[in-house]
Amino acid sequence: MMRIAEALEAxxxxxxxxxxxxxxxxxxxxxxxxxxxxxxxxxxxxxGGHAGFALGLALAQPNRRxxxxxxxxxxxxxxxxxxxxxxxxxxxxxxxxxxxEVYATTGGQPVPNAKNVAYDKMALAAGYPRAHAFEEIxxxxxxxxxxxxxxxxxxxxxxVYPEVENQPIGQRRRWNTRSRDQVLADLxxxxx
Amino acid sequence: xxxxxxxxxxxxxxxxxxxxxxxxxxxxxxxxxxxWLYLLMxxxxxxxxxxxxxxxxACSIAAGLFAGGRKPLILxxxxxxxxxxxSIRGWLLGLNVPVVLMVxxxxxxxxxxxxxxxxxxxxxxxxxFGLNYYLVESDADASRITVAFEExxxxxxxxxxxxxxxxxxxxx
Numbered sequence: 001m002m003r004i005a006e007a008l009e010a011x012x013x014x015x016x017x018x019x020x021x022x023x024x025x026x027x028x029x030x031x032x033x034x035x036x037x038x039x040x041x042x043x044x045x046x047x048g049g050h051a052g053f054a055l056g057l058a059l060a061q062p063n064r065r066x067x068x069x070x071x072x073x074x075x076x077x078x079x080x081x082x083x084x085x086x087x088x089x090x091x092x093x094x095x096x097x098x099x100x101e102v103y104a105t106t107g108g109q110p111v112p113n114a115k116n117v118a119y120d121k122m123a124l125a126a127g128y129p130r131a132h133a134f135e136e137i138x139x140x141x142x143x144x145x146x147x148x149x150x151x152x153x154x155x156x157x158x159x160v161y162p163e164v165e166n167q168p169i170g171q172r173r174r175w176n177t178r179s180r181d182q183v184l185a186d187l188x189x190x191x192x
Numbered sequence: 193x194x195x196x197x198x199x200x201x202x203x204x205x206x207x208x209x210x211x212x213x214x215x216x217x218x219x220x221x222x223x224x225x226x227x228w229l230y231l232l233m234x235x236x237x238x239x240x241x242x243x244x245x246x247x248x249x250a251c252s253i254a255a256g257l258f259a260g261g262r263k264p265l266i267l268x269x270x271x272x273x274x275x276x277x278x279s280i281r282g283w284l285l286g287l288n289v290p291v292v293l294m295v296x297x298x299x300x301x302x303x304x305x306x307x308x309x310x311x312x313x314x315x316x317x318x319x320x321f322g323l324n325y326y327l328v329e330s331d332a333d334a335s336r337i338t339v340a341f342e343e344x345x346x347x348x349x350x351x352x353x354x355x356x357x358x359x360x361x362x363x364x
Contacts, residue, residue: 044282045252045255045282045283045286046278046279046281046282046286047278048248048252048279049248049251049283050252051252052250052253052256053252053253053255053256053283054256055242055256056219056242056253056255056256056257056258056260057259057260058256058260059217059240059242059253059256059257059260060256060258060259060261060262061261078246078249080245080249081244081245083245084242084243087243088242180287184259184287188259188261191260191261
């Protein structure tokens with residue numbers, strides 16, 4: 001397994017001018033990014049929707065890479081979105097999955113059948129042309145540049161350590177320095 | 193054209209309103225009576241169709257399309273709209289997405305004797321979410337589609353068009 005921050009560190013040098021939807025990785029990415037206005041950290045508007053949002057963004061901006069850091073809890077709520085993404089075949093879409101096997105924001109309860117789900121194979125079965133799975137940071141670091149240099153859509157499942165939040169939601173550190181309105185306004189101004 | 197056809201909402205009319213209002217993408221899940229509209233949309237080169245397998249996906253996809261500068265329309269049935277409650281809350285209302293949802297009003301009878309609970313709860317659902325809506329039953333009132341687009345743009349909120357002609361309008 002790897003830490004989420006390690007996975008994001010491995011991605012960082014390959015970002016280029018990609019739009020990044022950090023999803024559940026947002027609280028780590030906010031400390032790593034060097035191009036905040038091209039980030040779309042929305043927190044959790046409604047669980048299960050990050051992949052749909054990132055797909056829409058990728059379809060709207062076909063000349064920019066869109067990199068999503070999704071989670072297994074989100075994707076399990078919306079498995080059908082994989083077929084929509086595969087049908088649209090967005091060549092600029094890079095779908096990373098942070099799989100910690102638990103619902104980390106609610107105390108670390110396991111997701112259903114947590115240790116036996118092959119998300120990369122699910123993506124392939126849904127029609128993604130390419131998919132990968134990594135458990136070790138060294139393997140990801142070695143391969144990520146090649147993955148991002150080829151056209152999407154591609155699915156990359158990452159086994160990450162559960163970093164469980166046990167504090168009541170209202171007492172947690174607010175990692176996002178911008179409101180959602182500001183995030184979207186910054187994005188629009190960057191895309192002009 | 194017979195009286196029934198004259199009183200119907202034609203798919204050509206719906207498509208014309210989409211184009212007149214600059215729709216770029218239709219995010220949709222077909223319901224039982226929209227095949228003719230589907231064929232027309234498919235033949236319309238200015239529209240991209242994004243098919244979903246669950247209506248809630250349409251909300252997050254539409255939010256992403258809007259964030260990226262496009263003008264999506266959501267085309268679903270009332271049953272799926274109710275299924276999508278949390279996505280409407282979080283992705284459309286939460287992100288102030290000015291999108292029009294055209295919603296097939298399954299069970300709509302006009303006379304109040306409603307046997308389909310899909311219709312029973314449709315307008316109650318919309319009121320609970322504070323979503324403004326317009327009922328369109330025929331070509332004669334199709335101009336409300338444009339009213340909905342104008343309102344969405346002005347208020348930066350989703351607006352619903354209930355299509356109360358589900359059982360014959362789209363399905364010649």
